[in-house]
Amino acid sequence: MEKGCSKQYLLQHLLRLLFYLLIFIPSTSKALANPRASNNSAPAVIVFGDSTVDPGNNNYVKTVFKADFAPYGKDFANHVPTGRFSNGRLTPDFIVSYIGIKESIPPYLDPTLSIKELMTGVSFASAGSGFDPLTAKVSNVIGIPKQLENFKEYKKRLESAIGMKRTENLINKALFIVSAGTNDFVINYFTLPIRRKIYSVSGYQQFILQKATQFLQDLFEQGARRILFSSLPPMGCLPVVITMFSKHAISERGCLDNYSSVGLQFNQLLQKELNLMQFRLANHGVSIYLTDSYVALTDMIQGHGRSAFDEVSLGCCETGYLETALLCNPKSFLCPDASKYVFWDSIHPTERVYENVFKSIRPIIDAIIRD
Numbered sequence: 001m002e003k004g005c006s007k008q009y010l011l012q013h014l015l016r017l018l019f020y021l022l023i024f025i026p027s028t029s030k031a032l033a034n035p036r037a038s039n040n041s042a043p044a045v046i047v048f049g050d051s052t053v054d055p056g057n058n059n060y061v062k063t064v065f066k067a068d069f070a071p072y073g074k075d076f077a078n079h080v081p082t083g084r085f086s087n088g089r090l091t092p093d094f095i096v097s098y099i100g101i102k103e104s105i106p107p108y109l110d111p112t113l114s115i116k117e118l119m120t121g122v123s124f125a126s127a128g129s130g131f132d133p134l135t136a137k138v139s140n141v142i143g144i145p146k147q148l149e150n151f152k153e154y155k156k157r158l159e160s161a162i163g164m165k166r167t168e169n170l171i172n173k174a175l176f177i178v179s180a181g182t183n184d185f186v187i188n189y190f191t192l193p194i195r196r197k198i199y200s201v202s203g204y205q206q207f208i209l210q211k212a213t214q215f216l217q218d219l220f221e222q223g224a225r226r227i228l229f230s231s232l233p234p235m236g237c238l239p240v241v242i243t244m245f246s247k248h249a250i251s252e253r254g255c256l257d258n259y260s261s262v263g264l265q266f267n268q269l270l271q272k273e274l275n276l277m278q279f280r281l282a283n284h285g286v287s288i289y290l291t292d293s294y295v296a297l298t299d300m301i302q303g304h305g306r307s308a309f310d311e312v313s314l315g316c317c318e319t320g321y322l323e324t325a326l327l328c329n330p331k332s333f334l335c336p337d338a339s340k341y342v343f344w345d346s347i348h349p350t351e352r353v354y355e356n357v358f359k360s361i362r363p364i365i366d367a368i369i370r371d
Contacts, residue, residue, distance in 0.1 A: 056083025
């Protein structure tokens with residue numbers, strides 16, 4: 001009798017082990033492939049900026065700077081073109097998924113958003129926007145000051161739903177992301193004559209720097225305490241910049257260092273200003289980090305990226321020289337595999353690049369959400 005029970009127990013044990021191997025291990029592998037942050041204290045992620053962080057606010061704006069049609073979103077969930085200027089997710093989408101509050105971040109202007117969605121964060125960003133008011137005006141998009149006004153409206157909506165104290169606490173603990181400035185130089189200063197008649201390159205850098213730091217001060221006054229500010233990318237490596245400003249744009253597709261250096265110099269100036277602001281506001285529990293997307297993107301284009309990407313100077317959509325927004329449309333030719341390209345269209349990176357940028361700043365995210 002004891003021998004029979006022993007065999008039965010052994011069989012049950014083996015069955016449980018088999019069930020474990022079939023069910024638990026695959027889910028563990030998935031978890032390891034998509035790790036989640038531990039000890040997260042950020043209840044929401046709130047985003048401001050341009051197309052690098054706009055999940056679809058421009059869908060609700062009368063502008064040509066839209067991406068709510070194929071082939072945009074080709075590799076997003078259910079292959080839906082959401083308004084993101086990429087084939088898939090943006091860096092904030094990876095961040096909210098990583099800290100475990102939602103799978104992607106929605107645009108604030110989406111009228112269907114629930115209070116729960118609002119409570120876990122939204123993006124106010126608008127493709128084509130910048131710190132210079134002229135930049136948004138040229139593109140007829142949502143400027144940074146208007147994004148701030150929308151944020152104030154957002155706070156009032158939260159206060160009506162959950163009360164002033166809970167809203168204040170949520171804002172204090174939320175992770176704020178700011179990504180803007182590239183359009184001020186690429187769409188505005190480099191391309192149009194208006195600002196160049198008024199400012200030298202260094203003068204315009206100081207102008208944008210003043211606008212950016214004032215915006216951060218405004219965010220602080222509205223309750224922001226945890227802020228990630230994205231540096232400018234190597235602008236001379238953007239396919240559209242190479243096409244417009246290189247003397248041999250077709251035969252030689254290398255980065256234009258003189259344009260990239262403008263961004264690098266600006267990043268250095270910005271870092272100094274952020275250090276001063278951090279020191280001045282430290283007693284208020286403020287944490288401000290400049291995330292180095294310049295280095296991350298440069299590595300993918302000029303350094304380590306050459307072994308990981310097949311194409312680093314052309315977009316995946318159509319010719320890859322100039323196409324973006326309406327010029328990249330359902331009739332456009334596409335490269336076979338966007339993950340082999342750094343750029344999706346002539347300006348915007350692919351989902352794989354946004355994911356790599358997220359991975360490069362993950363230690364900063366870990367530090368700021370555990371404070």
